[in-house]
Amino acid sequence: MIKYLLSISLISIVLLFSGCGDDEGEKRLATQQNLDSGNYAGVIAELDNRAVKVDSDNAALAAAYMGNAGMSIPQVIDIVSLTADEGDKFANFINSISKRSSISAYRDVGRATGYYKAVIGDICKINLIDSLSDYEKDACLFIGLSYISRVAVMVDMMMENVSAISENGVEDKKLKASVCALQYSLSGSRETYVASECRGNITEYPDVRFTQNEMVYTPLVVSLDKDYHYLLTDLVAQTGTKVVVAAKGYCSAEDFSTRYIPQMGEQYIKPSNYYACPANESKDITVVDTLADIFNEGLEAVGVSDHTDIKESIEKFKAEIKDSLDSTKIVQQEMIDYLNRKNN
Numbered sequence: 001m002i003k004y005l006l007s008i009s010l011i012s013i014v015l016l017f018s019g020c021g022d023d024e025g026e027k028r029l030a031t032q033q034n035l036d037s038g039n040y041a042g043v044i045a046e047l048d049n050r051a052v053k054v055d056s057d058n059a060a061l062a063a064a065y066m067g068n069a070g071m072s073i074p075q076v077i078d079i080v081s082l083t084a085d086e087g088d089k090f091a092n093f094i095n096s097i098s099k100r101s102s103i104s105a106y107r108d109v110g111r112a113t114g115y116y117k118a119v120i121g122d123i124c125k126i127n128l129i130d131s132l133s134d135y136e137k138d139a140c141l142f143i144g145l146s147y148i149s150r151v152a153v154m155v156d157m158m159m160e161n162v163s164a165i166s167e168n169g170v171e172d173k174k175l176k177a178s179v180c181a182l183q184y185s186l187s188g189s190r191e192t193y194v195a196s197e198c199r200g201n202i203t204e205y206p207d208v209r210f211t212q213n214e215m216v217y218t219p220l221v222v223s224l225d226k227d228y229h230y231l232l233t234d235l236v237a238q239t240g241t242k243v244v245v246a247a248k249g250y251c252s253a254e255d256f257s258t259r260y261i262p263q264m265g266e267q268y269i270k271p272s273n274y275y276a277c278p279a280n281e282s283k284d285i286t287v288v289d290t291l292a293d294i295f296n297e298g299l300e301a302v303g304v305s306d307h308t309d310i311k312e313s314i315e316k317f318k319a320e321i322k323d324s325l326d327s328t329k330i331v332q333q334e335m336i337d338y339l340n341r342k343n344n
Helices: 002-017 022-037 040-047 055-068 073-083 089-100 105-120 126-131 134-157 162-166 173-186 287-303 308-322 332-342
Strands: 202-204 208-210 215-223 227-233 247-252 274-278
Touching: 022 040, 022 055, 040 055, 055 073, 055 105, 055 134, 073 089, 073 134, 073 308, 089 134, 089 162, 089 308, 105 134, 134 162, 134 287, 134 308, 173 202, 173 215, 173 227, 173 332, 215 274, 227 247, 227 274, 287 308, 287 332, 308 332
Parallel strands: none
Antiparallel strands: 202 215, 208 215, 215 227, 247 274
């Protein structure tokens, strides 16, 4: 735990010692105090629109966005430590993160990762481990945990009742529909490759352009006990195979501020001009990229740190997802299989 606490000093070190001049030092101290008091919105408002950001700005913004998402890095470390020795390790991690995450968590954790990387660059690679300083390794720990947290937030968005993922004998219909949407997209829009319960119950609708991010999506509906709405795009794949977009709630195609997120159990009737609302309003990020590729990125980033116990915990998460001790990276189908196993 001492090593954990030392890692937490990363932000303070950057904030307090990277400036020059009393005025800058006072500003950085004020920023640290805002972070300590939970005034994340104040830090974001002060720093996010600066045309030129120094390392201390980026470090503060990363911490502020993690806080705004509902989870600081120390809190994520605590959750990892508590859940890694439980029966359903990663499932319980997802459940615990979901209880903390804010409405904007998916977007905010993604921004936090970007700002952490702005401090040290894209250096959290196993093949670079011998050239990294202790400071850089600690920063990689922060980056890796932000990735893993984002996966948990994404799974939460795919479910109606996230606690079902760690409860035996409980099926979440929205997760069933979400997995069917993933299978449908990965198979090249062929229903023969989806679960039998979904066959004949998947419908694509004409493309829709969202005004604010200028993205074109294909609405997809999976009908089980009710209609579950998704968006497809071929932007990321660039192969003609459409992929599922990370979405949260519903909104009109003209304005993201119309986003409405129904509460669990609410009998929500979607207006005809509303669609599944992209979770990231500025650029497209797919479900599969988040669940498989982002987990692998997080695993590698944590792997270059000196925190053996955290590395072992994340490896346990990986083994649960793969259902084996296979050392290879997680692939898309393994993530789908994991979700199917947990939705029983």
